[in-house]
Amino acid sequence: MIDLHSHTNESDGTYTPAELVDEALRRGLEALAITDHDTFAGYDQAVRIAGAKGLDLVCGIEINTRMARSENGRERTWSIHLLGYFLHEPPSLTFREWLFDLLESRRERNARLVKKLQSMGVDIELSEVEAVGRTLTGRPHFARVLMNKGYVSSTEEAFRKYLGESAPGFVHRDSPHTVMGIQQIEAAGGLPVLAHPVRLGVRDPRQEEDLISELRDAGLRGIEVYHSDHRPADVERYAAIAKKFGLAVSGGSDFHGDAKPNIRLGTGANGNLNVPCKVLQDLRKK
Numbered sequence: 055m056i057d058l059h060s061h062t063n064e065s066d067g068t069y070t071p072a073e074l075v076d077e078a079l080r081r082g083l084e085a086l087a088i089t090d091h092d093t094f095a096g097y098d099q100a101v102r103i104a105g106a107k108g109l110d111l112v113c114g115i116e117i118n119t120r121m122a123r124s125e126n127g128r129e130r131t132w133s134i135h136l137l138g139y140f141l142h143e144p145p146s147l148t149f150r151e152w153l154f155d156l157l158e159s160r161r162e163r164n165a166r167l168v169k170k171l172q173s174m175g176v177d178i179e180l181s182e183v184e185a186v187g188r189t190l191t192g193r194p195h196f197a198r199v200l201m202n203k204g205y206v207s208s209t210e211e212a213f214r215k216y217l218g219e220s221a222p223g224f225v226h227r228d229s230p231h232t233v234m235g236i237q238q239i240e241a242a243g244g245l246p247v248l249a250h251p252v253r254l255g256v257r258d259p260r261q262e263e264d265l266i267s268e269l270r271d272a273g274l275r276g277i278e279v280y281h282s283d284h285r286p287a288d289v290e291r292y293a294a295i296a297k298k299f300g301l302a303v304s305g306g307s308d309f310h311g312d313a314k315p316n317i318r319l320g321t322g323a324n325g326n327l328n329v330p331c332k333v334l335q336d337l338r339k340k
């Protein structure tokens with residue numbers, strides 16, 4: 055069994071890179087990809103430890119992107135998560151610099167988010183959120199602070215009442231265009247893969263195929279067929295789409311540690327996941 059989608063506490067997970075490596079070994083994984091949001095800091099720390107302990111560690115990243123596209127004749131903005139796998143070469147310096155710009159845009163958004171929350175009467179300072187999230191402070195860390203201070207009792211409630219797109223505290227962040235994300239990953243020597251396609255929320259299978267084929271035409275090379283959110287019917291549908299469009303197959307739990315306690319490394323939600331080693335062998339051939 056392998057797991058090609060996981061997060062450390064360098065992004066919004068709760069396990070340190072070393073703890074994540076230990077958890078992978080404890081659960082008997084043959085390979086693990088660290089795919090933190092917008093940073094390689096977790097991978098950089100884990101790679102030496104994994105090497106010493108004999109775990110096959112894959113360098114990865116997850117980038118939140120946006121794309122405007124019409125659905126049933128109406129223009130809609132899609133939030134599209136891309137995974138990048140650096141299977142043969144380390145990510146280029148140019149790519150790391152691009153990530154730095156993404157960090158900057160989130161930091162700037164965070165300052166506006168704090169002001170907005172304060173204007174709603176919430177007692178919160180940027181410094182206390184950054185103490186939790188450090189380099190990659192984002193909305194999940196705001197959610198944790200709101201919970202710790204008793205404003206909400208769950209992450210879900212924090213997003214519903216304060217942080218989510220339809221919540222009163224929401225402030226916009228400029229995320230990169232999906233095509234730009236695909237191109238940046240490719241140019242840096244990575245394999246661009248569509249993360250958890252089920253979360254796109256396209257109900258009509260025809261439209262879902264159209265969207266994925268459009269991404270393929272823009273340079274997408276793979277699709278996450280196996281994921282904790284995917285039901286057996288989803289896995290079957292995405293495997294067929296991968297075959298039809300010549301996309302590589304990927305899969306992982308999207309483990310976030312205690313931030314998403316129902317998801318376990320390797321086996322996903324209630325044991326619904328078991329990604330075979332062959333998936334990584336085929337990815338490496340791409």
Ligand code: AMP
Pocket residue numbers: 066091118160191192193194209210213214218227
């Ligand atoms: P940010 O990039 O700082 O805007 O935060 C985005 C992250 O927040 C995503 O990667 C998700 O992990 C998390 N997130 C977004 N919406 C929700 C939600 N409704 N409930 C829980 N987590 C969410």
Ligand code: FE
Pocket residue numbers: 061066091310
């Ligand atoms: Fe996350």
Ligand code: FE
Pocket residue numbers: 116135249250
């Ligand atoms: Fe994601």
Ligand code: ZN
Pocket residue numbers: 059060061089116308
């Ligand atoms: Zn993820």
